[in-house]
Amino acid sequence: MARTLALLHTSPLHVPVFDALRDEAHPGLELRHFVDEELLGRARAEGPAAVADDVRAVLRRAVADGARAVLCTCSTLGGVAEAAAAGAGVPVLRVDRPMAAAAVAAGPRVVVLATSGSTLGPTVALIEEEARRAGAPVEVRTRLVAGAWARFEAGDTQEYVRMVAAAADTVTGADAIVLAQASMTPARHLTTATAPVLSSPRPGLAAAAAAVGLR
Incomplete structure (x- = not known):
């Protein structure tokens, strides 16, 4: 079974950073990146709870895409992502x-x-x-x-x-x-x-x- 990890980012600049870390330390790990820059903007304006439904939607897409775990790389949204783990069916971690x-x-x-x-x-x-x-x-x-x-x-x-x-x-x-x-x-x-x-x-x-x- 593929060792597939999904990553939820709020900036595309994080993609090469985590790809490089994977290549260096975890070469058997398959990464699938989900980038949504609007999530952070809304969370900053309205509070992290305002984007909880959107975060759960990303988690559902990631699991449907074969992810065995999801890593949220945005510190603002980390708590929201962890809170959504119960309904995700896979481990959901916050990077920090x-x-x-x-x-x-x-x-x-x-x-x-x-x-x-x-x-x-x-x-x-x-x-x-x-x-x-x-x-x-x-x-x-x-x-x-x-x-x-x-x-x-x-x-x-x-x-x-x-x-x-x-x-x-x-x-x-x-x-x-x-x-x-x-x-x-x-x-x-x-x-x-x-x-x-x-x-x-x-x-x-x-x-x-x-x-x-x-x-």
Whole structure:
């Protein structure tokens, strides 16, 4: 049986990122990408719950297409996707959960960086959930990288990543710095921050590969 994983993206820029990670670490994994850029725009304007029906529709299409699990790569929609798992018939994972668990394990002082304000609430809630699960204390601080999202939307990913890295460089008093969105991942290679800088694509894809039976 094919080891097929469906990925729900809200930007086409994530497709080559996850394809490259698959080629590097999970060559037996077949990826099928479902991209819907409008979902994030509506979720930012109306709240994630407003697109719950649309997310469930994507999950149904993915399962009908042969997916053995679905990975939501959008942090804003991760909770909505997980909530829809009960009716999906296959595991539904959010890409940032393994990252959140790693942040809690790193220590109680976690700083969350985001470029979209809609991501902050879901990410903080996820980290606090993982802390309760681990029985560990956590204090989460947040910082929105002002102006960065406009650069991403304009296609200027180089400046976008530079702005994220510069924001990470200014963080102090943290045991871990969380890059809340998958699009922020390249900033890990530019920042000079002394605290661990965590991103979601690699550990998230690894968890999804395990969910379809490929380790």
